[in-house]
Amino acid sequence: MIEFTKMNGNGNNFLVLENFKRAYTNEELRNLAIQACNTKFSIGADGILVIEESEIAEFKMRLFNSNGTEGEMCGNGARCIAKYAFYSGMASEKMRFETLAGIVEGQILGNEVMISMGRVDLSSLTLENTIAYGDGIIQYTYLVVGVPHVVIISEKNCVESLEEMKRIGRYLDGNHEVFPEGTNVNFVQTLYDNMIQNTTYERGVEDITESCGTGSCASAVVASMLWGMKSPVLVKNLGGDNKVWMKFDSDQKYCDIQLAGAANFSAQIKMLDI
Numbered sequence: 001m002i003e004f005t006k007m008n009g010n011g012n013n014f015l016v017l018e019n020f021k022r023a024y025t026n027e028e029l030r031n032l033a034i035q036a037c038n039t040k041f042s043i044g045a046d047g048i049l050v051i052e053e054s055e056i057a058e059f060k061m062r063l064f065n066s067n068g069t070e071g072e073m074c075g076n077g078a079r080c081i082a083k084y085a086f087y088s089g090m091a092s093e094k095m096r097f098e099t100l101a102g103i104v105e106g107q108i109l110g111n112e113v114m115i116s117m118g119r120v121d122l123s124s125l126t127l128e129n130t131i132a133y134g135d136g137i138i139q140y141t142y143l144v145v146g147v148p149h150v151v152i153i154s155e156k157n158c159v160e161s162l163e164e165m166k167r168i169g170r171y172l173d174g175n176h177e178v179f180p181e182g183t184n185v186n187f188v189q190t191l192y193d194n195m196i197q198n199t200t201y202e203r204g205v206e207d208i209t210e211s212c213g214t215g216s217c218a219s220a221v222v223a224s225m226l227w228g229m230k231s232p233v234l235v236k237n238l239g240g241d242n243k244v245w246m247k248f249d250s251d252q253k254y255c256d257i258q259l260a261g262a263a264n265f266s267a268q269i270k271m272l273d274i
C-alpha cells in the first residue's frame, strides 16, 4: 500500500510521495508515476512529486511526469511541495529546496505560495524562430525556465482550438532534431495591459494541462520582451491565475523570476494493488 497526498496548483494536479529513506528506486518511481497517474485504471494525476533528503537545502523536490519521465522543475508543483512541507512541519513559512534545475525558495502567503525561481538565462533567447508545420510555418520563442519552453503567440499563428494546440504541442515535443530534450509548448494571447492568457501543452503529460507555472513564467517573459508588459504580469491559465514578477538585468541577459498562485490539498490516498 502506498500513501499519496493529492494536491493541485490551478488544476495542475500531483500525487505527493515521501521518499526520505530512498525506499523507492528511480525505476520504481518511474513505473509508479505511469501507473498511479492513469485516470481510468488508477488515481490519475499529471505527475508524482517526490520529496527526498537534500544535502544542500531543506529537502529535495523531484517530478515524475505521468509518462514516467523526470522533469527538472515544476512551478505549480513547487508551490504544492512548499505547502506540503509547511503543513507537515518539515519547514517554516520561508524555505529553500533543491530541484534538478537548482535551488528554489518558497514562501507561504496565506492560501497562496510564492516561489523564487532564481535567475533565468536569456542570453541565447531569440524571439522569432520559425519551424515548418503542415503547409505553413509557426513562429515561436524558445527559452528554458527550469524546463524547456516554446512560446507561440496564438493570434499571429492562427491557433484557435485546444485540439490544434495539442497537435502542435505533440509535433514540436516530438521533434528531437530541433528540441533534443522535447519541449513544453505555451500558447499566449494578450488580454489587457498586464494580463495574458496562457495555455500549455506539457512535455511528459503529452497533453494540455489546466495550468503550468514555469510556462506562465516563460510566457510572461516573452510578453514583457515583445509587448513591453510591466511586472507583475497576471497569467490566466485554464485552471486559474498565476502572477509573475520579473526583474531583468540592464542588458536583458538574465531575469530574476518569482511566481505566485494557489496550492491546494484535495485528498489523502492509499493506493492498492500495485
Ligand SMILES: N[C@H](CCC[C@H](N)C(=O)O)C(=O)O
Pocket: 012, 065, 070, 071, 072, 073, 074, 075, 076, 077, 147, 148, 184, 202, 203, 204, 205, 211, 212, 213, 214, 215
Ligand atoms: N506543470 C509544470 C511544468 C512541468 C514540466 C514538465 N511537464 C516537463 O517539462 O517535464 C509547472 O507548473 O511548471
